[in-house]
Amino acid sequence: MIDIHLYGKLRRFARDQDPTSPSIVAVTWESGDTIRSIVLRLGIPLTDLGSNMFLNGRYATLDATVQDGDRLGLFPDDMQLLYKWYFSPSQGSAAAKSRQGSPDSTSPIGGGTKSEG
Amino acid sequence: MRGRLIVANPGIVVRQQHAGKDATEDVRRGIGAPPSIQVRFSCPTPGIATIVGGQLNNQSTRNGYGLKGAPMDRFLRVDMSARTVSFEDIPSKYKNRAGRWLTSSIIHDEVPATCHPLGPNNKLVFSPGIVTGTASPTSSRISVGGKSPLTGGIKEANAGTGWARRLAKLGIRALIVEGQADGFWTLKIDCHGASFEPAESWTGERLSDVYPTMFDRFDSLESVDICSIGIAGEHRMPAAGICFNDQNGRPSRYAGRGGLGAVMGSKGLKFIVINDAGAEGISIADQETFDGGRKKMAAALTDHAITKPQGALNSYGTAVLVNIINEAGALPTNNFRTGRFDGAAKIAGEAIFEGNKARTGAELYNHACSPGCIIRCSNTWHREDGTEHTSCIEYESAWALGANCGVDNLDQVAEMNLLCNEYGLDTIEIGGTLAVAMEGGVADFGDGAKAIELIHEIGKATPLGKILGAGAKVAGKTFGVARVPHVKGQNMPAYEPRAIKGIGMTYAISTMGADHTAGYTIAPEILGVSGKLDPLNPDKVELARNFQYATAFIDTTGHCLFIAFAILDIASGFEGMVEECNGVLGTAWTADDVGRIGKEILDLELDFNRRAGFTPADDRLPEFMTYEPLPPHDVVWDISESDIDSVFG
Numbered sequence: 026m027i028d029i030h031l032y033g034k035l036r037r038f039a040r041d042q043d044p045t046s047p048s049i050v051a052v053t054w055e056s057g058d059t060i061r062s063i064v065l066r067l068g069i070p071l072t073d074l075g076s077n078m079f080l081n082g083r084y085a086t087l088d089a090t091v092q093d094g095d096r097l098g099l100f101p102d103d104m105q106l107l108y109k110w111y112f113s114p115s116q117g118s119a120a121a122k123s124r125q126g127s128p129d130s131t132s133p134i135g136g137g138t139k140s141e142g
Numbered sequence: 143m144r145g146r147l148i149v150a151n152p153g154i155v156v157r158q159q160h161a162g163k164d165a166t167e168d169v170r171r172g173i174g175a176p177p178s179i180q181v182r183f184s185c186p187t188p189g190i191a192t193i194v195g196g197q198l199n200n201q202s203t204r205n206g207y208g209l210k211g212a213p214m215d216r217f218l219r220v221d222m223s224a225r226t227v228s229f230e231d232i233p234s235k236y237k238n239r240a241g242r243w244l245t246s247s248i249i250h251d252e253v254p255a256t257c258h259p260l261g262p263n264n265k266l267v268f269s270p271g272i273v274t275g276t277a278s279p280t281s282s283r284i285s286v287g288g289k290s291p292l293t294g295g296i297k298e299a300n301a302g303t304g305w306a307r308r309l310a311k312l313g314i315r316a317l318i319v320e321g322q323a324d325g326f327w328t329l330k331i332d333c334h335g336a337s338f339e340p341a342e343s344w345t346g347e348r349l350s351d352v353y354p355t356m357f358d359r360f361d362s363l364e365s366v367d368i369c370s371i372g373i374a375g376e377h378r379m380p381a382a383g384i385c386f387n388d389q390n391g392r393p394s395r396y397a398g399r400g401g402l403g404a405v406m407g408s409k410g411l412k413f414i415v416i417n418d419a420g421a422e423g424i425s426i427a428d429q430e431t432f433d434g435g436r437k438k439m440a441a442a443l444t445d446h447a448i449t450k451p452q453g454a455l456n457s458y459g460t461a462v463l464v465n466i467i468n469e470a471g472a473l474p475t476n477n478f479r480t481g482r483f484d485g486a487a488k489i490a491g492e493a494i495f496e497g498n499k500a501r502t503g504a505e506l507y508n509h510a511c512s513p514g515c516i517i518r519c520s521n522t523w524h525r526e527d528g529t530e531h532t533s534c535i536e537y538e539s540a541w542a543l544g545a546n547c548g549v550d551n552l553d554q555v556a557e558m559n560l561l562c563n564e565y566g567l568d569t570i571e572i573g574g575t576l577a578v579a580m581e582g583g584v585a586d587f588g589d590g591a592k593a594i595e596l597i598h599e600i601g602k603a604t605p606l607g608k609i610l611g612a613g614a615k616v617a618g619k620t621f622g623v624a625r626v627p628h629v630k631g632q633n634m635p636a637y638e639p640r641a642i643k644g645i646g647m648t649y650a651i652s653t654m655g656a657d658h659t660a661g662y663t664i665a666p667e668i669l670g671v672s673g674k675l676d677p678l679n680p681d682k683v684e685l686a687r688n689f690q691y692a693t694a695f696i697d698t699t700g701h702c703l704f705i706a707f708a709i710l711d712i713a714s715g716f717e718g719m720v721e722e723c724n725g726v727l728g729t730a731w732t733a734d735d736v737g738r739i740g741k742e743i744l745d746l747e748l749d750f751n752r753r754a755g756f757t758p759a760d761d762r763l764p765e766f767m768t769y770e771p772l773p774p775h776d777v778v779w780d781i782s783e784s785d786i787d788s789v790f791g
Contacts, residue, residue, distance in 0.1 A: 030469065032465050032492065033492060044490075044492040044495075044496040045487055045493045045497070046487050047487055077466060079470055082470055082472075082481075082641075083470075084470070098469035100466060100469075103452070103453070104454050104457075104458065104462060104466075
């Protein structure tokens with residue numbers, strides 16, 4: 026089984042939707058599961074999903090492989106503290122896409138001060 | 143060019159200095175040997191200088207200097223020993239400095255590093271940022287600097303408040319408080335000058351009782367903003383912060399960390415009341431560049447998911463982080479014993495939002511703590527009867543007074559938050575101290591009622607209260623506790639460094655002691671701003687350095703640190719920040735100057751701390767973190783000492 030901890034408006038996919046307690050859905054693990062496959066199986070629209078997802082407490086992406094017994098934490102788009110373009114550049118803002126380098130590159134600040142190290 | 147002097151005070155001495163010339167003019171009236179007031183000022187350009195009248199007796203003095211028409215920024219120096227004020231031209235080397243850059247420069251240059259923080263040789267410096275007081279969004283920060291009684295090192299703490307805008311608009315780039323007065327005093331500053339009044343009768347009171355009557359006394363909230371210390375500062379407790387009112391007059395916005403409230407108390411300064419009516423505002427060297435920059439900044443803040451209207455911070459406040467950091471296994475719980483708290487959801491931003499809705503019948507989006515803020519992240523919490531209980535329950539406060547003490551009752555957390563605001567205390571240090579006291583058997587983890595009683599002890603300034611008001615390190619020594627999560631005497635904030643190594647580096651090397659705002663490495667590690675990083679990867683050296691430099695620069699602009707979310711993701715927002723500064727100052731800074739200036743600030747602070755006696759041995763996380771694995775990740779603090787020392791080495 027996989028325990029999925031849902032927050033914000035994603036709580037509607039759980040039986041207990043009280044925001045002052047965990048809204049947990051238990052899902053049967055299937056071989057080859059990723060966060061994406063589990064989210065789709067639960068019927069959560071990908072557009073509702075924020076980019077904050079934590080697999081066993083580690084920051085993860087939709088394509089992360091999920092093992093039986095894992096804990097998954099999902100936050101909705103209106104609680105997201107990440108840009109979606111980290112996962113899907115086509116959904117990003119023009120400003121974000123125009124940013125230099127890949128999403129993994131350092132910030133303008135990092136670039137500006139690197140040489141001084 | 144001579145200014146015109148009007149002296150209405152009997153028995154005062156006025157020394158007037160023009161443009162560096164010693165054009166001293168003594169004006170003596172009255173009888174005997176009265177208290178001497180010296181108003182020294184310089185008039186670099188034509189203008190009218192007015193000494194306004196007031197009562198002068200053994201207890202009370204008033205004097206002033208007209209600011210109206212002054213086209214250039216100045217320093218206002220306040221000598222509490224003599225209760226005199228003087229205006230000074232800004233030395234050329236400080237020409238472009240403001241905010242943290244300026245407070246740290248003045249502390250570095252004027253304060254003996256080995257002085258006692260509560261003695262006469264320490265100084266307290268207030269400085270609004272470069273763009274504070276302009277139309278730039280989210281920029282009403284005031285930096286407060288001094289030698290910290292909590293850490294023994296240099297300190298800059300900042301707050302968002304209309305007080306900062308008024309000081310900036312009066313053309314006061316730095317307010318420097320020195321000396322020590324007997325008793326407690328109010329300093330009132332307006333465009334006619336600065337004056338003193340006795341404030342003894344206002345001491346020993348809760349700040350929510352004091353502020354409304356102070357607004358009445360000095361006109362109204364529309365006219366003035368008030369800076370104050372509470373009971374904790376009056377008793378010179380190292381956990382005392384400096385309080386400013388928010389836009390609704392609540393005494394709720396704090397330059398909280400490092401005990402600067404105790405420094406203000408040691409000066410005998412209870413209030414600084416500012417009225418900016420008649421002030422001309424900020425002079426802008428290049429309006430076009432400034433406008434271009436502020437529009438880019440506004441666009442970035444409005445566009446970004448974290449900072450936009452009804453985005454994460456506006457809806458759920460900073461406490462949105464409780465559930466997120468808890469999921470990441472990095473929410474320090476029960477005095478940093480574990481990284482997950484079973485009751486996290488009960489004290490999180492969502493619970494605050496939904497709880498308010500249930501109790502008031504309305505969806506309450508958050509408000510701006512200070513004028514001109516787009517992010518608007520300041521929340522309120524309401525009682526069961528729908529009346530307001532407290533504002534603002536920040537993430538750090540919900541964590542410190544909640545999870546870190548094992549308390550999952552939001553009403554109890556709210557009451558503790560309120561009491562910290564009432565007594566003038568840093569919520570982070572107090573939450574950390576209560577947790578250490580719980581570790582030492584003073585109370586049980588999770589006993590919110592007892593925690594509330596203990597904060598009342600601080601408010602009553604009992605011996606136990608004074609021990610707790612001295613912070614977590616003192617509590618650890620007092621109660622025989624080895625698990626004291628501090629660096630340089632300052633308790634850690636709400637991110638577990640064993641789980642998020644970059645924030646651990648920030649804690650270790652910060653000139654401020656354990657301080658998340660010194661370099662917000664939490665942003666890229668957990669929040670994902672500016673790239674994905676694995677929080678558990680120990681290669682954090684360069685990250686920590688660059689974020690400390692960038693943070694020091696943001697603290698200089700007058701912007702709230704939360705703009706970092708937007709400007710690190712949106713390149714034009716970052717450009718906008720630099721262009722705004724260029725517009726105000728007439729400089730030609732580029733992104734490279736952000737790092738250069740940040741480095742300069744840190745170098746000043748590091749030099750002060752070295753002269754104060756700090757060594758690399760002070761740049762260490764507490765030992766228990768190296769041998770106690772933190773659940774749920776079961777990780778220890780494993781960054782090498784050589785890596786830590788290489789950051790600023």
